[in-house]
Amino acid sequence: MKKSTELIRNKDFYNEIAGKKVRTINPPLYNGSTVLFDSYEDLTAAIAGRYKGIAYGTDRLPSQRGFEEGLRCLESGYITRAFPSGINAIINTLLTYTKSGDHILICENVYGPTAHFCKKVLNKYNVGVDFLPGALNADIKSHIKDNTKVIYLESPGSNTFEIHDIPAITAIARKKKVITMLDNTWATPLYLKPLEMGIDISIQSVSKYISGHSDLLLGAVTVNEQYSKEFLKFYRTMENFASPHDCALALRGLKTLHVRLKHHEQSALTIAKHLQTVDVVDTVIHPALPEHPQHHLWQRDFSGSTGLFAFTFKEQYLEEQLAIFINTLELFGIGFSWGGYKSLITAGRYQRSGSPLSGKTVIRLNIGLEDTNDLLTDLEQSFTALVKY
Ligand SMILES: Cc1ncc(COP(=O)(O)O)c(C=O)c1O
Incomplete structure (x- = not known):
């Protein structure tokens, strides 16, 4: 038999080594389009819609x-x-x-x-x-x-x-x-x-x-x-x-979610509370802060908060001033999405009419898993650059 045929014929050759099953803590990763049937009978059961196993990827x-x-x-x-x-x-x-x-x-x-x-x-x-x-x-x-x-x-x-x-x-x-x-x-x-x-x-x-x-x-x-x-x-x-x-x-x-969320929660809350003390900051928008308009609902229904929140400035800064603030940050990446280990920042003028935020620039922070004090220092040096400009 040619090596190429042997290679194709050999099934599961890493699932058992020297007679011992490979038992990793994590389940094996199954990739596949075709899933082989054990027999012709299983194939006909699948065609008839009676097969209980997995018939295809x-x-x-x-x-x-x-x-x-x-x-x-x-x-x-x-x-x-x-x-x-x-x-x-x-x-x-x-x-x-x-x-x-x-x-x-x-x-x-x-x-x-x-x-x-x-x-x-x-x-x-x-x-x-x-x-x-x-x-x-x-x-x-x-x-x-x-x-x-x-x-x-x-x-x-x-x-x-x-x-x-x-x-x-x-x-x-x-x-x-x-x-x-x-x-x-x-x-x-x-x-x-x-x-x-x-x-x-x-x-x-x-x-x-x-x-x-x-x-x-x-x-x-x-x-x-x-x-x-x-x-x-x-x-x-x-x-x-x-x-x-x-x-x-x-x-x-899923297995580490609870530990990561605790860090996101605590770090984001510490940073949100700090931002409330920063001169140029107007409103910090975070449901776990008592000042949030629906804080009572968050307190009643949620058992925690996570790492994504926003704030606005007192002043309506020019685009180049916002660019100074955001580009000076070293630890915050500039990018969409959130929930990951890296801290991120986005900013945009809020457009919807009828909202108290209408026309204001909303800065959104995703607080990641970096040390909280390092993130605070990073934000501080950016606020300093903004005020100096
Ligand atoms: C609240 C919310 N729901 C759904 C989505 C869409 O998720 P995905 O990026 O996985 O398509 C996003 C993406 O940013 C989101 O912020």
Whole structure:
């Protein structure tokens, strides 16, 4: 037999060495499109839809299934499925439960591409979309129409960090048979349990805290029992598929999430409190600070805070002054996304009318895992450069 044939024929040659099974602490990473059947009988069972095993890579290999099950437990859900990115998870979930003629309510402060999808695609397919401003509560009742199918929330809201009154909203939604979805990326299931508060579907951008290392794009959706059938039907039809490698990294991330979040939380709070004492800073926007307008809701519903928050300046600085402030930072990278070990900064003029932040420059910080005092020193030298300019 040729070496090339031998190489192909030899199966599992690293799973057992000298008669001993290889038992790494972490599960093996399964990659694959083809999954071999043991026999012709298994093949025919798969063709007939009776096969209980994994028939093909798109059935989700053990690496995907392991991650999904880990997250499902944390979210207290009925099923969890992984998607190629957070925004892909959001889009597919909205598509699952809407059809032409339906109407959805969505908070205005959602992640930008979520709003963009609703405006550009749902509207195009005749799904009515109403954006509701600010922190939502029981008043949402007056916006529910006969054809309202979904209420979509993100708490805290992207960039502006408003907290919604989730139990008040879910109580009304349940009565009116409206499905509730929440983007739970900021708190993760460790600091907020949406399904236990009556939310039907919790969505994660796993690219953020769960993976924690800014080295992958992945999303996940956890659904309660009531809406799981409809979800699975659509999921199978759409053939969405997350990479096994990314799922293996995400499963690894889940195991250290609690330790990393504690550091993000403490460091971000220390820095947020320090920023409140800085002369040029106007408002520090962080739900765990007592001054935050919905602090009482955060205190009631969340069991912790994480590393992403924002602040504004008292003065409206020129672009070149903002550039001095941001470019002088040495430890903060300038870049999108968040939840990883490296501290990051972004800045932008807040555009939405009717908000107290309207027209102001909002500086968003992702506090990573560096030493807190080093980050404070870095911010200090940038404030000094800004004031000197
Ligand atoms: C709140 C929130 N949800 C979802 C997403 C989308 O996640 P992904 O980058 O994995 O597509 C982001 C990305 O920044 C986000 O901030």
